[in-house]
Amino acid sequence: MEENTMKRSLSLRTITTVSVILGTYILIQAANATEDGASQTRVFTTRSIQGAWGWSAGYGVVVPPAVPEPLPTVGMGTVVFDGQGGCIVTSTLNQNGTVIGPVTSDSCT
Structure with a gap:
């Protein structure tokens, strides 16, 4: 044994x-x-990148003085590059259970 x-x-x-x-x-x-x-x-620019890309922002908290009390916040969205220097950014935010968006922008800067 x-x-x-x-x-x-x-x-x-x-x-x-x-x-x-x-x-x-x-x-x-x-x-x-x-x-x-x-x-x-390798270096890339807004003219050399092309396609759709997704992103997410993990759990965070917006704190005073921006708001009266801390608010849990998460976000997600997409960025679509056209390969010619243009893009479209779409974002959606969930702040304390309230959905904000989608918000769209055509600025890559």
């Missing part, structure tokens, strides 16, 4: 050690890949 417990303990220790080493290796490789990619930064 004691020998079985030692084998399981040794096996668990071996698996844990190998997992930690493998995890560390993967993290190092990921960090190196990020550094390599950073040296080849």
Whole structure:
């Protein structure tokens, strides 16, 4: 019985050690890949980007003095780039259960 417990303990220790080493290796490789990619930064403009993109703003709170009491707030929307420098931004806000929007803008700045 004691020998079985030692084998399981040794096996668990071996698996844990190998997992930690493998995890560390993967993290190092990921960090190196990020550094390599950073040296080849690609720049884009409103003329080179095209398509529809979604966004969301997680839970936040609007606090006084903007409002009399703190209000929970979230938002989401889309930005559609036409590839020629134009865009359309659509936003919807939920502030304390009240939906505001959608609000649309054609300004990318």
